[in-house]
Amino acid sequence: MSAFFKTEKSRHFITTQDFTNEEIEMMLDLARDLKIKMASNIPTPYLLYKTLFLIFFDQSTRTRNSMEAGIAQLGGHANFLNPSMMQLSHGETPEDTARVLARMGHGIAVRACEFGKGNKYLRGMASVSQVPVMNLQDDIYHPFQVLADAMTMQERFGKNLKGLKVGISWAYAESHLKPLSVPQSQILLFTRLGMDVTLAYPEKFDLMPDIVKQAQENAEKYGGKLNITHKMEDAFVDAHVVIPKNWGGFFVSDDPEEIMAETRKHKDWICDEEKMKLTRKDSIYMHALPADRGREVVDSVIDGPHSVIFDEAENRIHTAKAVMTLLMGGR
Numbered sequence: 450m451s452a453f454f455k456t457e458k459s460r461h462f463i464t465t466q467d468f469t470n471e472e473i474e475m476m477l478d479l480a481r482d483l484k485i486k487m488a489s490n491i492p493t494p495y496l497l498y499k500t501l502f503l504i505f506f507d508q509s510t511r512t513r514n515s516m517e518a519g520i521a522q523l524g525g526h527a528n529f530l531n532p533s534m535m536q537l538s539h540g541e542t543p544e545d546t547a548r549v550l551a552r553m554g555h556g557i558a559v560r561a562c563e564f565g566k567g568n569k570y571l572r573g574m575a576s577v578s579q580v581p582v583m584n585l586q587d588d589i590y591h592p593f594q595v596l597a598d599a600m601t602m603q604e605r606f607g608k609n610l611k612g613l614k615v616g617i618s619w620a621y622a623e624s625h626l627k628p629l630s631v632p633q634s635q636i637l638l639f640t641r642l643g644m645d646v647t648l649a650y651p652e653k654f655d656l657m658p659d660i661v662k663q664a665q666e667n668a669e670k671y672g673g674k675l676n677i678t679h680k681m682e683d684a685f686v687d688a689h690v691v692i693p694k695n696w697g698g699f700f701v702s703d704d705p706e707e708i709m710a711e712t713r714k715h716k717d718w719i720c721d722e723e724k725m726k727l728t729r730k731d732s733i734y735m736h737a738l739p740a741d742r743g744r745e746v747v748d749s750v751i752d753g754p755h756s757v758i759f760d761e762a763e764n765r766i767h768t769a770k771a772v773m774t775l776l777m778g779g780r
């Protein structure tokens with residue numbers, strides 16, 4: 450474990466692509482251990498007196514609270530920064546902000562989802578930061594979410610996820626600009642872990658071509674599969690795991706009204722009981738949350754026997770604590 454967090458330079462957690470499969474497994478193993486310790490009230494003071502800076506350009510329930518509660522449970526402290534109260538309007542660059550915060554604490558975590566800008570902001574910080582920069586969701590990646598997803602799958606299907614049949618599908622929502630980062634990070638990590646992934650979406654609702662190419666390369670290298678289809682049902686047939694979720698039509702048009710007009714053509718892309726019947730008997734329904742109930746998914750599925758959404762949400766704190774511990778130098 451030491452080679453992972455005791456490197457000369459800080460490791461940044463921008464995407465799971467920057468970590469080996471062995472390192473990803475290490476994160477998941479530690480998350481499992483932290484979950485057991487939390488349930489047994491065993492203290493885990495691995496980041497005693499350390500400070501994490503949290504910057505959120507976008508709203509959050511799970512991510513903010515998993516990081517704030519997580520570092521407190523590790524013995525450290527979170528300093529929440531509201532961008533509207535930072536010196537951004539006076540032109541402070543991400544590089545200068547990172548240089549300053551790195552002198553005052555031990556980690557910087559940022560949510561910045563604006564399309565074409567978020568990842569650049571994080572990369573700017575990471576290019577100079579002397580402490581780990583962690584991605585709490587940008588316009589390309591959501592690495593903390595997919596670690597929690599993988600942990601949830603391991604809890605249901607065992608540690609080895611090779612060959613697991615996973616359907617990731619676009620679903621209808623009254624929204625035109627939900628980030629691409631969740632499905633993109635899912636196809637990247639799940640193919641790395643050897644899963645058999647079907648990605649379904651209506652034509653025009655493409656993910657970023659470079660990310661799809663990387664996921665295809667991952668599948669070839671690690672023995673996974675990535676099939677792309679434009680029929681929602683294809684993601685459900687014989688699936689162990691289904692993850693139907695909306696994402697924005699960023700490549701449909703630059704005009705939000707045109708995107709919504711195209712989105713509304715696909716109201717039938719809803720996860721309902723008929724589609725769940727196509728899955729395996731022991732299948733699980735997952736969603737990163739928040740879900741658009743009645744549009745992305747019917748209540749009887751999201752509240753039904755296949756749903757593991759609250760395990761998935763809970764696992765955000767255990768995986769967050771694991772990544773912070775490994776990157777910020779505890780244990």
Ligand SMILES: NC(=O)OP(=O)(O)O
Pocket residue numbers: 508509510511512513586594737738739
């Ligand atoms: N899944 C997720 O990232 O939730 P929040 O947007 O509430 O943080």
